[in-house]
Amino acid sequence: MGLAAVFLANTYLGRVEQAQTQTAQGTRKVVVARVPIDFGAQVTADKVRLIDWPADSVPAGAFHSFEQLLPMGKARVALRPILADEPILRPKLAGEGGRATISAVLKPGMRAAAVRVNDVAGVAGFVLPGDVVDVLVTRSPTDLTGNRGQITDVLLQKVRVIAIDQDANDNAAKPVIGKTATLEVSQLDSQKLALAQQVGTLSLVLRTVAGEVNPVVETVSVEDLRDGAFVGGYNSPQPAAFRPEPAPNRVRQPRAPQPRPAATPAGNRVEVIRGTQDKSYEVGRYAGF
Helix, strand or coil, X not given: CHHHHHHHHHHHHHHHHHHHHHHHHCEEEEEEECCCEXXXXXXCHHHEEEEEEEHHHCCCCXXXXXXXXXXXXXXXXXXXXXXXXXXXXHHHECCCCCCCCXXXXXXXXXXXXXXXXXXXXXXHHCCCCCCEEEEEEEECCECCCCCECCEEEEEEEEEEEEEXXXXXXXXXXXXXXXXXXXXXXXXXXXXXXXXXXXXXXXXXXXXXXXXXXXXXXXXXXXXXXXXXXXXXXXXXXXXXXXXXXCCCCCCCCCCCCCCCCCCCCCCCEEEEEECCEEEEEECCCCCCC
């Protein structure tokens, strides 16, 4: 009976050891976060641990030992928030002994441009790192007669916000009213932002990430400040190098012939056509036009 018991025990332990060996052969050690690590936080040995990961699905850029992650004890800094039990990957970390920088999270060929915002322009603080916005510019051009009138244009569309003030944590959820917003833009768009801040006021408009860029944008003037009104776009009196094409869904209806109005005394007057009706206004009586 004793020999039988020893035989059964050895058989069981042999099967367990064989199963453990087979499991170990199909896995590989991977360094994962022991606790959540925020953007800009140092990655230290007490915040990570080693686990067995299926060898055929190890993420690219993973670390397989503490020495590989922290060579010679040099500190690394997280460039992206890392959740608990999430693998530590090289693209999410700064170099050895490095620090968290905005330039490290920019896409190739892109620039980081900062713009001034306030509680209104920043959508009451609901614009956070990681959001996508449109940028509007409001300015006051001068016509040929010296009169000034305000207009608003769409300057940029679908721009990614990478930081609000000095916070670049794209996991932030609490609204924060900041003074500056750092946007990820191209070289040309960064020049437009710099110029627009000198000639007008910028505003940010939140939009959905899945939304498409509108190929046709309109200019809104003071004449459009009525519910549902749009007189057809602002026509600058000065020549421009680029003029957007009219919206494809806007069909201009033929205007019925109207008798020409009687001649008016010489002066600065503007004739406005709305549909099939004409009306003449004296310049200077309405909002400076």
